[in-house]
Amino acid sequence: MPKSQTIRRSRTETSRVGKRGAVVVPARLRRKFGIVEGALVIAEEREDGVLIRPAVALPVEVYTPARTAEFLLSNAVSARDYQAARREVRKLGLDPDAIGHHRPRRRA
Template identity: 55%
Template sequence: MTELFSETSKLGKRGTLVIPAKLRQRFGLKEGSLVITEETAEGILLRPAVAVPTTSLTQEQIEELLLEGINSGESTDIVQQDSDDLRQAAQKAKKS
């Protein structure tokens, strides 16, 4: 089990909060990442959020975004099976 991390942070101007690097790395948070803040009985809960697109993308747009991600250097190599799976999912979505 992963050891839980605790560290005190200082609130900055306009409510800016610096999340410790160890936690940013563990949860994949980078500048511009979306987070959800919730009030709980214990205090404030902060958790990563995922943005869901509200428009449908064409197969070509999906492939272009995937290539852009690969070329950014921040992704892992895509194998042929991944490519085939993505192409099938895009074709299935296009038919729906």
């Protein structure tokens, strides 16, 4: 076999599909990959089958009008852009001067 080729050997374990499609992941694999009771997993469709792997759920931030205003004002890249952001903030019913933010730097 050429040196550039490698054989990937993995240990396989068999499980049965139970009622409602439940599959028991063997304890050794649960420990190895940190899958505990109630943990989220992803079932990914592959051409040759289904890949089950750990998933991570991240909290979603819901932006308040004030937080949206902060983003608009802080992300302005020029004086013109900043003035447009101030107008958008006023459309939200907020005072741009009352929102904590970073003004864009003036270019020399």
